Amino acid sequence: MSAPASHRYIVVEGPIGVGKTSLARRLAAELDASLVLERADENPFLERFYRNPRAGAFPAQLHFLFQRAQQQAALNQQDLFCAVRVADYLFAKDRLFAQLNLDAAEFALYEQVHARLAIEAPRPDLVLYLQAPADVLLERIAKRRISHEQLIERGYLERLNEAYARFFHAYSDAPLLIVNAAVMDPISNPADFRELLAAIARVRKGRQYFNPMRHVAI
DSSP states (O other), X not given: OOOOTTOSEEEEEOSTTSSHHHHHHHHHHHHTOEEEOOXXXXXXXXXXXXXXXXXXXXXXXXXXXXXXXXXXHHHHHSOTTSSOEEESOOTTHHHHHHHHHSOHHHHHHHHHHHHHHTOOOOOOSEEEEXXXXXXXXXXXXXXXXXXXXXXXXXXHHHHHHHHHHHHHHSOXXXXXXXXXXXSOOTXXXXXXXXXXXXXXXXXXXXXXXXXXXXXSOO
């Protein structure tokens, strides 16, 4: 299947454990698209952050900032109209995590570094925002068995969900499809994936909501 002509750069976003990377991989394969991943496993400070958030937050956040900035600069140098791209992160969410995890002094320094980098991230043609409650996220995190992720607490996921909700409530930089990811499995369930693809094809502007009809209780 080919992507709609207006969807040349698709971003999948959402909190930890919601399934954004798996869906990005599935979409890229379906659309014969290039895949852009944030490569969280390459951050040497991430495990320290999960073990001791106060000690690990600032270096983990700066590593992500530099890594993502470099990746976005490379994307900007390429012709985004010559191929379809699917990414598992939106660059603007870097500041979301910084605000959530850093204290006031650290965030002020982060903002100075961010401004110095003068990053111009390419604008997506479509953003998929995957939503799921903390209980679902915890269950999925447990199933994927990444050791340091097992240290994530429910309270942190609840705060993260709230931060994402505030962020996307005000988001207007690209068409937005808000997906109820708690009740669907587009990776293992072909019917869910086909229904999601159809919803993606319908989005042209503004924000829309996707709640798979076969999962809605009657």
